[in-house]
Amino acid sequence: MEYSGRTITLRDGRACLLRSPGPDDGKAMLDYLRRTAKETPYLIRYPDEIDVTLKEERPFLKQALEDPRRLMISAFVGGQVAGNAALAPVSPYRKFRHRAQLGVAVRKSCWGQGLGRALIEALCAAAPDMGYDQIELEVSSANRRAVELYERLGFEIWGERPRAFRYDSGATSSELLMVRRVEDDGWRPLVASMITETEEYKR
Numbered sequence: 001m002e003y004s005g006r007t008i009t010l011r012d013g014r015a016c017l018l019r020s021p022g023p024d025d026g027k028a029m030l031d032y033l034r035r036t037a038k039e040t041p042y043l044i045r046y047p048d049e050i051d052v053t054l055k056e057e058r059p060f061l062k063q064a065l066e067d068p069r070r071l072m073i074s075a076f077v078g079g080q081v082a083g084n085a086a087l088a089p090v091s092p093y094r095k096f097r098h099r100a101q102l103g104v105a106v107r108k109s110c111w112g113q114g115l116g117r118a119l120i121e122a123l124c125a126a127a128p129d130m131g132y133d134q135i136e137l138e139v140s141s142a143n144r145r146a147v148e149l150y151e152r153l154g155f156e157i158w159g160e161r162p163r164a165f166r167y168d169s170g171a172t173s174s175e176l177l178m179v180r181r182v183e184d185d186g187w188r189p190l191v192a193s194m195i196t197e198t199e200e201y202k203r
Contacts, residue, residue, distance in 0.1 A: 001064075001071045001130065003122065010113040014077055018122060020065060021074040023058040025081070029074070030057055032081035032107070039108040041167065042143040069130060073122055075106070075115055082110045085119035087127060090136065100132040116146075120153055127182045135180045140165055142173040155180040 005019030021029055030052060037047040052060075064072045064086075075083035085104035090096050102123060106116045127135055139146050141160065151157075155178040164175030 001068050001126070003071060003073045003126070008118055010077070010110065010115060012113060014113070016082065016110075016115065016118075017076040018073055018118065019076070020072055021061050021081070021084070022065060023062045025074065026054050026057040026061060028081045029061065029084070030054060032074075032084060036105045036107060040105075042140045042146065043105060046168070071123060071126055071130065073119055075110070075119060077110060082107045083115045083119055085116075085123055087123045087130070087132070087135070097131060099134045099136060100127060100130070102135050102137045104137075116149060117153065120149075124153070124180065124182055133182055135182055137178050138175050139178060140173045141176050147176065147178075150178050150180075153180065 001020075003018065003020040005017060008016050008018060010016050030050070033050050033052070034047050037043050037045055037050055061072075064070050069089045070087065072084065072086040074081050083104070083106035085102065087100045087102055090099040090101050102120070104116055104119055106119075124135060127133070135155075137150065137155065138161075139150065141147070142165075147157075157176050158179045159177040161175040161177070163172045165173045
């Protein structure tokens with residue numbers, strides 16, 4: 001599924017374009033993946049584990065645009081990918097078709113600017129029309145800033161997996177399962193704001 005795009009203003013005044021990435025953005029997306037993996041310990045891969053090639057990334061991005069059950073939105077600031085969020089089915093089987101998995105990461109240069117919230121809200125607004133009424137995510141319990149953001153956006157902790165992460169240092173952290181129910185709960189009105197090409201984002 002494709003998100004056609006809109007421009008928001010970050011808290012520091014920078015313009016940020018939200019749109020779905022395409023095959024031509026493959027190189028920029030791979031650079032973003034490697035940079036975010038270096039900037040935070042809370043993502044699932046270390047930088048050296050990101051071994052996706054440009055030849056592999058381009059068809060992946062094309063497929064995401066064509067799949068009505070998947071939605072990827074990237075944030076472009078100064079022509080570079082500053083953040084990315086995606087919604088994907090938990091499973092292809094009918095018993096699970098109401099459930100979507102959410103993932104999001106933002107470059108350190110844009111932390112605290114409202115970008116993560118903007119990306120998540122855009123995905124949640126689109127979820128009902130994609131056939132989802134439940135959005136799930138998993139996050140390290142040590143990532144308190146992320147957990148607090150998800151809670152402010154209506155996600156609830158439904159479970160905890162002990163010792164889910166083991167770092168190269170030997171330290172471990174648990175993983176939280178967080179869930180947001182989205183049917184008839186106020187997300188649909190947000191769709192109307194997507195029609196506006198440019199809007200100020202100060203929440």
